[in-house]
Amino acid sequence: MSARDQHGLAAPHGEFQIIGKPQRKIDGAAKATGSALYTDDLTLPGMLHAKTLRSPHPHARIVSIDTSAAQALPGVHGVITGKDLPTPYGVIPWTPDETALAVDKVRFIGDEVAAVAAVDEDTALRALELIQVEYEVLHSYQDPKEALERDEPTIHQNKRGDNVSKRVKLDFGEVDQAFETSPVVIKGDYSFHGSTHAAIEPHCALAQVDGDGLLTLWSATQITHYVHRALSSVLDLAPHRIRVIQPAIGGAFGGKSDPFSLEFCVAKLAQITGRPVKMLWTREEVFYAHRGRHPMEMQYSLAANEDGKIQGVDARILIDGGSYSSFGLVTTYYSGQLLTGPYDFPTYRFDSTRVFTNKPPCGPKRGHGSVQPRFAFEVQLDELAEKLSIDPIELRRRNSLGPQTKTVNGQRITSCGFDECLLQVEEASDWKNKRQSLGSGKGVGVAGSMYITGTNYPIYPNEMPQAGIQIKVDRSGVVTVFSGANDIGQGSSSMVAYVVAEELGLTLDMLRVVAADTDLCPVDLGAYSSRVTFMVGNAAIDASRKLRKLVVGSLAKHWDVEERRVRLVKGEALDLEDPERHMTMAEAFQIAEVEHDTLGATGSYNTPTLGGDYRGGSIGASPAYSFSAHVVEVEVDEETGRIDVQEVWCAHDCGKALNPILVSGQIEGSVYMGIAEALYEHHQTNRFGLHSGPSLLDYPLATTLDTPEIKSLIVESNDPEGPYGAKEAGEGPLHSAIPALSNAIFDAVGIRLRHLPFTPDVVLRALREKRANDNQAPSPGSDA
Amino acid sequence: MLRLPSFQLEEPKSLYAALVLLAEAKGEAMVIAGGTDLLPNLKHGLFAPKLLVSLARIEGFVGIEEEPDGALLVGPMTPLARVAESELVQAKAPALAQAASLVAGPQLRTQGTLGGNVMLDTRCQWYNQTHFWRQSLGYCLKKDGTACHVVQGGKKCVAAASNDTAPALMTLGATLRFERLNEKRELPIKSLWSPDGIWNKRCDKDELLTAIRIPAQDPGHRGAYGKLRTRESIDFPLLGLAARLTLDHEGRVQDAEISGVALAARPSPVRGVADVLRGTLPGTAEFDEAVEAAAQLAYKQLRPLDNVPGSAWYRREMVPVLARRTLQAAAKGEGPVHPL
Amino acid sequence: MRVLQLEINGDAREVAAHDHWTLLEVLRYSLGLVGSKQGCDKGDCGSCTVLFDGKPVLSCLTLAASAVGHQVTTIEGLAPKPTGTLQPVLDPVQVAFNDCGALQCGFCQPGMMLSARALLNTNAEPSREEIHQALSGNLCRCTGYTQIVQAVETAVARIAQGDGASASNDGAAGHSPPDGGVPA
CATH class of the missing domain: 3.30.365.10 (Aldehyde oxidase/xanthine dehydrogenase, molybdopterin binding domain)
Structure with missing residues (x-):
C-alpha cells in the first residue's frame, strides 16, 4: 500500500x-x-430487437442446428449460434466454461442456443420457432450428492473426469486435538436453499457498431470492466475498439456481476447487421440466468469449554453450483474463509466441495458464499448457549475477537465494532426483558456476523x-x-x-x-x-x-x-x-x-498485501471488515406454523457513515432480503429439471405487508484505512438476520430450524414433531 | 418483454353488440373483462383467440344496486375494489366484500372485475407458465398435452378453481345471469361448476355473464371469508373458505354453510355444516364445539391437490383451522381471516 | 393498427397501435414515456403502475386501446405543470422520496410513487397500515420499504403543513432531513 x-x-x-x-x-x-435512463429506455435509429432460443433439456448434446428458415424470414437481419461465438469465458479467468451460445452441449433448461435480431420482438420470436435443433438427451443431475458420486456423464470436462467444480480444504491449528480435549462438542447438519436476486429490472443490453467498427455496448451490468475484457476476448476485437457503458440500473445484488450471453449476442449481431441491436430479457429468462445463492449442505462441529469459549470449528460443505462456474471458485473459498470472525477460533478446518448440476448456474448473491455458513454456525452457537445455559449475547461477547488482531486463517482485522453492535441491539430490542419471557409463541433471537470490505484478490492478477x-x-x-x-x-x-x-x-x-x-x-x-x-x-x-x-x-x-x-x-x-x-x-x-x-x-x-501465506490465503482477505448483529423478534402461530416477524434490530459497524440515510437504506434492504429469502423464496428445479416457477408470482418477493419493522442502528468504528473511516454496509447486514430468525423461533416455540426455508409447512411439521416428542396430545388432523 | 399474441379487439358499447360479435365469431372469440387473468394467460400462450370482445365499454355493466326486495344486483364489470369498498356489499354480503378485498393486490382490484373473478380460468403450477416452460416438460392435460403432472396417470384435469369470490357468492346463494344471442338464463352459482379443470363451468364459452344477483339475506345473516396465501398481497389463494351463519331471533344458529376454493377444479361446499351448528349459541362452549365439528367435516371433505404451488399437505392441514377461524369470525361479525 | 386518441398527462396524443399492444408498450416505445417500467411482464411487480382517472392500474395488463377515454397519468405527469418559475416544482411525494432515501435503484419507484399519490388523493391522513396496504402491489427489492413508508409519511406531514412541493434538488448540503429518516 x-x-x-x-x-x-x-x-x-x-x-x-x-x-x-x-x-x-x-x-x-x-x-x-x-x-x-435505464438500458431498455435507450433507443437508437434503426435499432433491431433480439431474442434468444433456449434449451428445453437439462443436459443434452447438440447434434445439429438449422437456422436457414429463420434466416429467410422477412424482417430477420441476423441469426447466430454457438459457432459464431465459440470462445469460452468466465468471470473468473481460471474457469472459462461458458460460451455466449451453446457450442456442443446444453447444461440446463434455459441454456442459450441461438439468437436472432429482427425488426421487432414479434418477428424475432417467430424466427426462433423456425430454428431446428436436434438434441441427444443426456442423463441430468438435479441432486448435488449424485453429481458428487457419479462421473458419467460429466457436465464439464476436467482432468479428473468428475463433476466437481472446486474443492477447498484448509486446516488452521490442531483441530482434532481441540475436539478431543474440549468438554463440550456440538455437531449438526444444516442446509441452505437456493434463492435469487430478482432485481426488478430485467437484464438488458444494447450494442452499436459505428462506421469505423467501434463497438459500444450499453448494459445493465455491475462489472463494466470485466464485461469490457470478456467482450474483447470473445469477439476477438481489440479492447480499444470497445466501449462499455452502464446506464442507470434497476437493482443488481450480484445478479449482474457476470458477463452474460445477451451482451455478446447483441454485440455480435450489431457487427453482423451493421445496425444497433437491443435484447431485453423476460423475467423468465432472468430466472434462468440466475447466479443466485448457492444451496449448501453443511455439517458443522463446534468444540468449546464450559464457559462457552470456542476451541475449534470443523465444517464440511457440499455446494450445489448449478451448470457453470461463474464465481464458484471464490464461492468455495468464501464458504470457509469468511467465517473466522467476529469470534476467536483457536482452531478451524473446512472442507468445501462445489459440484456442477444441470440447473441454472449459481453465483454471487448479496453476502456471496458466506450467508449460508454464517446461518449454520450462528444457529450452532445458539445451541451451545442453550446447552451451557449462557445468554446467547453473552456467549458471543465472550468469544468476540476485537479490533487490531488476526483471525485463525490469517486475515488482518483492523477496526471492529462488534461488541458495540451487540450492545446496541441488546439495548434497543430490550433483549434482557424479552428473552425466554415473551410468552406463548413469541421469542427473540440474536446472531452476529462479519463481512469483507472488498478484497485484495482482483480476479485477474495485476499490480x-x-x-x-x-x-x-x-x-x-x-x-x-x-x-x-x-x-x-x-x-x-x-x-x-x-x-x-x-x-x-x-x-x-x-x-x-x-x-x-x-x-x-x-x-x-x-x-x-x-x-x-x-x-x-x-x-x-x-x-x-x-x-x-x-x-x-x-x-x-x-x-x-x-x-x-x-x-x-x-x-x-x-x-x-x-x-x-x-x-x-x-x-x-x-x-x-x-x-x-x-x-x-x-x-x-490499491489494497495492501493481505492474507494468509497459503494457497488461497488472499481470497477473502480484505483491507477492512464490517460487523453486524441482529436481534429478531417473532411470533409463531403454533397452529398454522406461520411466522410473523414483528421487528428486526440490526446494528452494523460500517466504520463511518458517509451519508447515514444511504447506510440505513443498505441495512434495511439487507435485513429485508435476508428475512424474505428465509421465509418466502426458493429458487429450485422440479422433477423435470425445470425451474419450478420462473416468475415474480411463483417466486414471491415480500411486499410491504410481509416486511417487518426494521430498526437500523449505525455503529462507527472509524477504520484507520477507510475513507474517513468508512467500511461496507451493503452486504454484511444481511448475514445474521437469518440465523437470528431461526434462533428467535427457538426462543418462541422451542423448535430448532436448521434447514431453510422456514415455510409454514416446514414449521408446522417441526412443531408437531416437537409436540409428539413432548408427549402431548396430537392436534386435530395430525394423523394425516 | 413477454409478448401478447396478435388478435383483433372489439369494444362494443352495448350488450347486444357484444352478443352479436360473440355469435358471429363462432367460438373463435374470447371475452375480456378486466384482463388481469386473461392477458397473462395470453402472454403464456394458453389461448390464441382471433378476436377479443371487451366488456369495458358496455353500458350498464358497472354498478351495485339494491333491488326493492333487498337483493343486490352487481354488474359483471364492477371492479373488485368497488365491491370491496361498497358499504352496501359490506353490510348485506360481508363475505363477498371481504373476498373481493383479498383478490390479488391493489392495482389488480382496480382493474379486475367481479364478473371476471367468477369466470376466472382454473389454475395449476403446470399450466400457468410460458410456452417455453410448458414445452420443456411436454405440456399438460389442460393445454397442448396428454399427461397430468398433478395426478400422475390422471385422465381428468384437476387445475384449481382459484376465484376468491366464488365461495363467498355460493354461501350467499347468488345467481348468475347469462345471455347469448336470443337466449337468457339464470343459474344459481352453486350449479355453475363442473369438475373438469379444463373448463370448470356449466356454461358455454359464448355465453356472457351479464349480472350477479345476491338475494336478500335473513336479518340474522353473518358471513366471513378466510384466505390462505403465501404473501399478504398479490397472491392467488392456496385455500379460500367462505362461511355463513344465519342466526335466529335468539341469536342461535338456524342455518350454516361453508364453501371452499383452491382445492380442485370446482369450488366445493362442505356438507353437513348446518346440522352440527344448528341450535348453538355463538360465544358458548357448545358453539365452539360445534364449530370444531364443522371444521372436522371440512377437513374430511376438502382435499387440496398438488395443483397450485406449495404443499398440498399443508393446505389440507389448514382446512380445519381456516374453517374454524372463519366461522368464528362470521359469528362475531368480523373478518376477513387473513393472514391466516 | 389503429390510431388511438389518448389523454396522457393532460396531453391529447395520437398513436398508431396494434390491438395486442399493451398500454405499457405504447407509453414506452411509441410515446417515449419511458418512466413507466417493465419488471415482470405480467402483472406481478407493479413497476408499470400508471393512474387511470386517478386510480392505480398496471399498464402491462392494460390494452392500449382500452386507455381511450381515460385520463392517464404516468410518472412524467406526476409533477404539477411548470408555472413559469425557473425552479422546478415536484409533487410532494417525489420530493419526499428523494429526501428520505427511498430512491435506491429507482426502478420500481415510478410505480410506487404513483400508488402513493393515488392513496393521498383519497386519504390525506393515511395510517402506516393504510400506506402498507396501498403500496402492497408494488415490489421493491432495494429498500426493505422502510424509507419508502417514511417518505410517504413525510409527504403527508409536509402537505398538511403546506410545504410539500419544494424545489426538486437544490443540491446543497444540509437540507432538512425527514423526521425519523436519520438514525441516531
Whole structure:
C-alpha cells in the first residue's frame, strides 16, 4: 500500500461539511421524475430487437442446428449460434466454461442456443420457432450428492473426469486435538436453499457498431470492466475498439456481476447487421440466468469449554453450483474463509466441495458464499448457549475477537465494532426483558456476523490500482468526476460526489459524476464484494487532495499568504485571517489554471498485501471488515406454523457513515432480503429439471405487508484505512438476520430450524414433531 | 418483454353488440373483462383467440344496486375494489366484500372485475407458465398435452378453481345471469361448476355473464371469508373458505354453510355444516364445539391437490383451522381471516 | 393498427397501435414515456403502475386501446405543470422520496410513487397500515420499504403543513432531513 491509500479519519478542516450528514443522492431528482435512463429506455435509429432460443433439456448434446428458415424470414437481419461465438469465458479467468451460445452441449433448461435480431420482438420470436435443433438427451443431475458420486456423464470436462467444480480444504491449528480435549462438542447438519436476486429490472443490453467498427455496448451490468475484457476476448476485437457503458440500473445484488450471453449476442449481431441491436430479457429468462445463492449442505462441529469459549470449528460443505462456474471458485473459498470472525477460533478446518448440476448456474448473491455458513454456525452457537445455559449475547461477547488482531486463517482485522453492535441491539430490542419471557409463541433471537470490505484478490492478477478517479475542473466552477464505479442504486456516484465536494469545499450542485463508461472513466473493478465505498472513496480523496493542493497553493501565492490561511468551503475560497478576502470557486479555479494550466487530478486505491501465506490465503482477505448483529423478534402461530416477524434490530459497524440515510437504506434492504429469502423464496428445479416457477408470482418477493419493522442502528468504528473511516454496509447486514430468525423461533416455540426455508409447512411439521416428542396430545388432523 | 399474441379487439358499447360479435365469431372469440387473468394467460400462450370482445365499454355493466326486495344486483364489470369498498356489499354480503378485498393486490382490484373473478380460468403450477416452460416438460392435460403432472396417470384435469369470490357468492346463494344471442338464463352459482379443470363451468364459452344477483339475506345473516396465501398481497389463494351463519331471533344458529376454493377444479361446499351448528349459541362452549365439528367435516371433505404451488399437505392441514377461524369470525361479525 | 386518441398527462396524443399492444408498450416505445417500467411482464411487480382517472392500474395488463377515454397519468405527469418559475416544482411525494432515501435503484419507484399519490388523493391522513396496504402491489427489492413508508409519511406531514412541493434538488448540503429518516 502506498501513501495515496491512507488518508486518515479527519475532515479537511475541522468539522465535516457534507460527510456524515444526510444528503440527497445526486441522481435522486432524476429517479423521482422518471427521467433517469435505464438500458431498455435507450433507443437508437434503426435499432433491431433480439431474442434468444433456449434449451428445453437439462443436459443434452447438440447434434445439429438449422437456422436457414429463420434466416429467410422477412424482417430477420441476423441469426447466430454457438459457432459464431465459440470462445469460452468466465468471470473468473481460471474457469472459462461458458460460451455466449451453446457450442456442443446444453447444461440446463434455459441454456442459450441461438439468437436472432429482427425488426421487432414479434418477428424475432417467430424466427426462433423456425430454428431446428436436434438434441441427444443426456442423463441430468438435479441432486448435488449424485453429481458428487457419479462421473458419467460429466457436465464439464476436467482432468479428473468428475463433476466437481472446486474443492477447498484448509486446516488452521490442531483441530482434532481441540475436539478431543474440549468438554463440550456440538455437531449438526444444516442446509441452505437456493434463492435469487430478482432485481426488478430485467437484464438488458444494447450494442452499436459505428462506421469505423467501434463497438459500444450499453448494459445493465455491475462489472463494466470485466464485461469490457470478456467482450474483447470473445469477439476477438481489440479492447480499444470497445466501449462499455452502464446506464442507470434497476437493482443488481450480484445478479449482474457476470458477463452474460445477451451482451455478446447483441454485440455480435450489431457487427453482423451493421445496425444497433437491443435484447431485453423476460423475467423468465432472468430466472434462468440466475447466479443466485448457492444451496449448501453443511455439517458443522463446534468444540468449546464450559464457559462457552470456542476451541475449534470443523465444517464440511457440499455446494450445489448449478451448470457453470461463474464465481464458484471464490464461492468455495468464501464458504470457509469468511467465517473466522467476529469470534476467536483457536482452531478451524473446512472442507468445501462445489459440484456442477444441470440447473441454472449459481453465483454471487448479496453476502456471496458466506450467508449460508454464517446461518449454520450462528444457529450452532445458539445451541451451545442453550446447552451451557449462557445468554446467547453473552456467549458471543465472550468469544468476540476485537479490533487490531488476526483471525485463525490469517486475515488482518483492523477496526471492529462488534461488541458495540451487540450492545446496541441488546439495548434497543430490550433483549434482557424479552428473552425466554415473551410468552406463548413469541421469542427473540440474536446472531452476529462479519463481512469483507472488498478484497485484495482482483480476479485477474495485476499490480495496477483496483479503483481510480479522475477529476476535471472547468472555469465555470463545475467539477466533473470520472468514476469507474458501477452505481447500482447503492449510491456510489453520490458517495464520490460527497467526498470530492467535502475535500474541495464545493456545494453538491457544482459537481457532476460520470461513471461506469470505459471510454471516459478510469478502471474500477466493479460493484461486488462490497468494495466500492472503501476503494473508490479512497481514490476520490486521493485525487481531490492533489487538486486541492494545487488550488490552495495558487491562491496562497495570489493573495501572498501562507497556505494554511486558505480555506475552500461551501463553494468559496477564503482567507481565514482577512474576512474581506474571498472569491468564488470558479475564480479560484481560474487563478489556479493560470499557474498550472488545465486543471485536473487523478487518484487511485490499491489494497495492501493481505492474507494468509497459503494457497488461497488472499481470497477473502480484505483491507477492512464490517460487523453486524441482529436481534429478531417473532411470533409463531403454533397452529398454522406461520411466522410473523414483528421487528428486526440490526446494528452494523460500517466504520463511518458517509451519508447515514444511504447506510440505513443498505441495512434495511439487507435485513429485508435476508428475512424474505428465509421465509418466502426458493429458487429450485422440479422433477423435470425445470425451474419450478420462473416468475415474480411463483417466486414471491415480500411486499410491504410481509416486511417487518426494521430498526437500523449505525455503529462507527472509524477504520484507520477507510475513507474517513468508512467500511461496507451493503452486504454484511444481511448475514445474521437469518440465523437470528431461526434462533428467535427457538426462543418462541422451542423448535430448532436448521434447514431453510422456514415455510409454514416446514414449521408446522417441526412443531408437531416437537409436540409428539413432548408427549402431548396430537392436534386435530395430525394423523394425516 | 413477454409478448401478447396478435388478435383483433372489439369494444362494443352495448350488450347486444357484444352478443352479436360473440355469435358471429363462432367460438373463435374470447371475452375480456378486466384482463388481469386473461392477458397473462395470453402472454403464456394458453389461448390464441382471433378476436377479443371487451366488456369495458358496455353500458350498464358497472354498478351495485339494491333491488326493492333487498337483493343486490352487481354488474359483471364492477371492479373488485368497488365491491370491496361498497358499504352496501359490506353490510348485506360481508363475505363477498371481504373476498373481493383479498383478490390479488391493489392495482389488480382496480382493474379486475367481479364478473371476471367468477369466470376466472382454473389454475395449476403446470399450466400457468410460458410456452417455453410448458414445452420443456411436454405440456399438460389442460393445454397442448396428454399427461397430468398433478395426478400422475390422471385422465381428468384437476387445475384449481382459484376465484376468491366464488365461495363467498355460493354461501350467499347468488345467481348468475347469462345471455347469448336470443337466449337468457339464470343459474344459481352453486350449479355453475363442473369438475373438469379444463373448463370448470356449466356454461358455454359464448355465453356472457351479464349480472350477479345476491338475494336478500335473513336479518340474522353473518358471513366471513378466510384466505390462505403465501404473501399478504398479490397472491392467488392456496385455500379460500367462505362461511355463513344465519342466526335466529335468539341469536342461535338456524342455518350454516361453508364453501371452499383452491382445492380442485370446482369450488366445493362442505356438507353437513348446518346440522352440527344448528341450535348453538355463538360465544358458548357448545358453539365452539360445534364449530370444531364443522371444521372436522371440512377437513374430511376438502382435499387440496398438488395443483397450485406449495404443499398440498399443508393446505389440507389448514382446512380445519381456516374453517374454524372463519366461522368464528362470521359469528362475531368480523373478518376477513387473513393472514391466516 | 389503429390510431388511438389518448389523454396522457393532460396531453391529447395520437398513436398508431396494434390491438395486442399493451398500454405499457405504447407509453414506452411509441410515446417515449419511458418512466413507466417493465419488471415482470405480467402483472406481478407493479413497476408499470400508471393512474387511470386517478386510480392505480398496471399498464402491462392494460390494452392500449382500452386507455381511450381515460385520463392517464404516468410518472412524467406526476409533477404539477411548470408555472413559469425557473425552479422546478415536484409533487410532494417525489420530493419526499428523494429526501428520505427511498430512491435506491429507482426502478420500481415510478410505480410506487404513483400508488402513493393515488392513496393521498383519497386519504390525506393515511395510517402506516393504510400506506402498507396501498403500496402492497408494488415490489421493491432495494429498500426493505422502510424509507419508502417514511417518505410517504413525510409527504403527508409536509402537505398538511403546506410545504410539500419544494424545489426538486437544490443540491446543497444540509437540507432538512425527514423526521425519523436519520438514525441516531
